[in-house]
Amino acid sequence: MSRRTVIVSGGMIEEEFALSVLNSEETEFIIGVDKGLDFLYEHDICPNYIVGDFDSAPSDVVNYYKEETNVPIREFNPVKDASDTEIALRLCMDLRRKEIVILGGTGTRIDHIWANVQSLKIALDAGADARLLDSHNQIRLLKDEICLKKEEAFGPYFSVFSLGGTVEGVNISGAKYPLRGHTLMPYDSLCVSNEFDADEVEISFAYGTLILMETRD
16 A cells, blocks of 8 residues: 655646646645645645645635644744755654655746755655656655666656765666766766666666656656
């Protein structure tokens, strides 16, 4: 039985795609985050938890959930030391959620996107699988080797980047652009936009944290 948690944050939310994720049988638990709460309200979806400072969520929506439902709400001062999405991820760790998808974690604000990518390290360190997801991108962090199957791939392209420092001994096999024993630096763009050459792609490395982006047009 799947125990997937979906965090609905305040960035870009594509209606059809988001609803397909939220209404999937794989989704068991939903956390509404600030402006993302508006999307849930519009589609009559009641989350299991609500967090945020509510500086961007419509007041009537917030009041509805406060007054008309019994959903637990954690409200924070807008002047705080973490983003709403990070707070939601930390809540997932408190609740011991292990499989997490973040909708509304991408969009037009690159600063917010990058903050959300970095926040995935919270889940990684806790042994959880957290991913930023929209209709064109799936972004996650790796601390161990991984095998990607072409038939199950999110998209035809994948890229890897280092997070927080050098990644030693990067190997990529089964790809259009294979790699062997590469030291991947934070400013290194060598591993952008690779593709499958075989049915399986294996990515391994000796030390560090990789950002894996699986993408499609």
